[in-house]
Amino acid sequence: xxxxxxxxxxxxxxxPVARYGDMARLWVRAExxxxxxxxxxxxxxxxxxxxxxxxxAIMFSSIDSLGGFGLREIALLYGATGVGIGIADxxxxxxxxxGEFIRTGRLDQMLTKPVPLLVQVCSDRFTLRRLGRITQAGxxxxxxxxxxxxxxxxxxxxxxxxxxxxxxxxxxxxxxxxVQFWTSDASEFANAFTYGGNTLTQxxxxxxxxxxxxxxxxxxxxxFVNWYPCLYLLGRSDPFGFPAWLQFCSxxxxxxxxxxxxxxxxxxxxxxxxxxx
Amino acid sequence: MLHVAVASRAFRRYSTYRAATVAGVxxxxxxxxxxxxxxLALWKANPDAxxxxxxxxxxxxxxxxxxxxxxxxxxxGATDDLAERIRTGDVAIDLYRPVDLxxxxxxxxxxxxxxxxxxxxxxxxxxxxxxxDIALPDSPVAAxxxxxxxxxxxxxxxxxxxxxxxxAFWLLDASGPRILTGALAIFLSGMSLPLVLFPGWLGTxxxxxxxxxxxxxxxxxxxxxxxxxxxxxxLAFQAGWAIVLLLACRLVLALATRKxxxxxx
Numbered sequence: 297x298x299x300x301x302x303x304x305x306x307x308x309x310x311x312p313v314a315r316y317g318d319m320a321r322l323w324v325r326a327e328x329x330x331x332x333x334x335x336x337x338x339x340x341x342x343x344x345x346x347x348x349x350x351x352x353a354i355m356f357s358s359i360d361s362l363g364g365f366g367l368r369e370i371a372l373l374y375g376a377t378g379v380g381i382g383i384a385d386x387x388x389x390x391x392x393x394x395g396e397f398i399r400t401g402r403l404d405q406m407l408t409k410p411v412p413l414l415v416q417v418c419s420d421r422f423t424l425r426r427l428g429r430i431t432q433a434g435x436x437x438x439x440x441x442x443x444x445x446x447x448x449x450x451x452x453x454x455x456x457x458x459x460x461x462x463x464x465x466x467x468x469x470x471x472x473x474x475v476q477f478w479t480s481d482a483s484e485f486a487n488a489f490t491y492g493g494n495t496l497t498q499x500x501x502x503x504x505x506x507x508x509x510x511x512x513x514x515x516x517x518x519x520f521v522n523w524y525p526c527l528y529l530l531g532r533s534d535p536f537g538f539p540a541w542l543q544f545c546s547x548x549x550x551x552x553x554x555x556x557x558x559x560x561x562x563x564x565x566x567x568x569x570x571x572x573x
Numbered sequence: 574m575l576h577v578a579v580a581s582r583a584f585r586r587y588s589t590y591r592a593a594t595v596a597g598v599x600x601x602x603x604x605x606x607x608x609x610x611x612x613l614a615l616w617k618a619n620p621d622a623x624x625x626x627x628x629x630x631x632x633x634x635x636x637x638x639x640x641x642x643x644x645x646x647x648x649x650g651a652t653d654d655l656a657e658r659i660r661t662g663d664v665a666i667d668l669y670r671p672v673d674l675x676x677x678x679x680x681x682x683x684x685x686x687x688x689x690x691x692x693x694x695x696x697x698x699x700x701x702x703x704x705x706d707i708a709l710p711d712s713p714v715a716a717x718x719x720x721x722x723x724x725x726x727x728x729x730x731x732x733x734x735x736x737x738x739x740x741a742f743w744l745l746d747a748s749g750p751r752i753l754t755g756a757l758a759i760f761l762s763g764m765s766l767p768l769v770l771f772p773g774w775l776g777t778x779x780x781x782x783x784x785x786x787x788x789x790x791x792x793x794x795x796x797x798x799x800x801x802x803x804x805x806x807x808l809a810f811q812a813g814w815a816i817v818l819l820l821a822c823r824l825v826l827a828l829a830t831r832k833x834x835x836x837x838x
Contacts (some may be wrong), residue, residue: 336749344756351765355615357772359620363614486597488603496607503614 341428375437380461382430395476430526467553583684623769670765732818765788
């Protein structure tokens, strides 16, 4: 960190990732200057998420399986989607507040600066407090790992699953936050897809009707967050009778969603006109 | 009269954000659909879990979505204004006014709750009725009991949120306690899972705490699980917590006023 302040501006890398890192560091330093508040928020974040899984675990005091899946198998699904949305939320969660930036005129300020707009929006108020969610989901996932009969190919699919899950949620956050370029006070709309997608993928897809399973595969590919790769990890055949190769398609689905999100983001920025405030 | 005026202004203030309301109704409905299917799977595996049947369980989901914003389970509402005014020191102006501070903010929060009930309460319920098999109150008494229990649920929730906001008198920033309380409220009110499924002592504890007055009690009244004297008891449980917590608000406010120092005097 010391070297950042001593390096002359001209010698700095203008790569967007480096810029992102600089701004994130600033926010972390600001956050850590109130240690008591920070500690309470981290504990709060972990508690929220721990209680979230407790709700599912308590369900299993009255049942043995939900949609044909046991508690540990559901913990695997839960962990994969939780780590995914946790990473996406930590890195780019601020994109949800784009409507606020538009209303207050901060977006205009950002547009004048020589750093990509998406990088500025995403790094704004970067907070380590969101690590609480990743930690909790990681613990749940670690507890679920023994349920898998591990092979090298399954390890590979598991790693790709976590990366794709993060990328898919990254895409969903950006894609649905762009709605605010059109209606700046409808930020909650995105929650239905981001946090809704997270809640939905905490359950096995078998609890939903077949039509919804098809829609979540083809229209809005949220099922690739964890469902298809987990079927492979658990060595299960597809309960809906869908083809087995779908179980390897998570990276592809993530790429498509991220590409769509970046396209919509560009369209949104192009049509953006300042509120004048 | 004054309190009615405060409440109606709060109602109108929230009704300004139409797009936000539509987006919120949409989100409530999506979560309603997800939880309905999850609960249907649960009650398929155990058809009388917790003494509910599958229709009761789905009804519980949609009533929960309807009450979520009405009782401001996550926090928010008039008490957020209070927390901000304590932080900035504007609360000194509130304390100058010749009206009781708790009553003022309660009136404002009831106005907000009325707006949220009529929009984010009713609209998702209609969506639920169209998509799923939902139980309606089977007697006028149950319907009346439910109608009485909603304002009581709002008052209990308000008093808890008021106490949380009051921590700003000491901490300056109430966002830590606000998030912690929100998490507890979601879990212990029955919002994340009906309390009837909670095993043993955890269930007993959760049902005795004031959080259950926000979701679980009104829902059980709608479902006809409290009848006759038991219904009176359920409403008295809510009213009892409302009174105790409002008195606690008064006490905390009196303590806070004594230590309150505003810049300049």
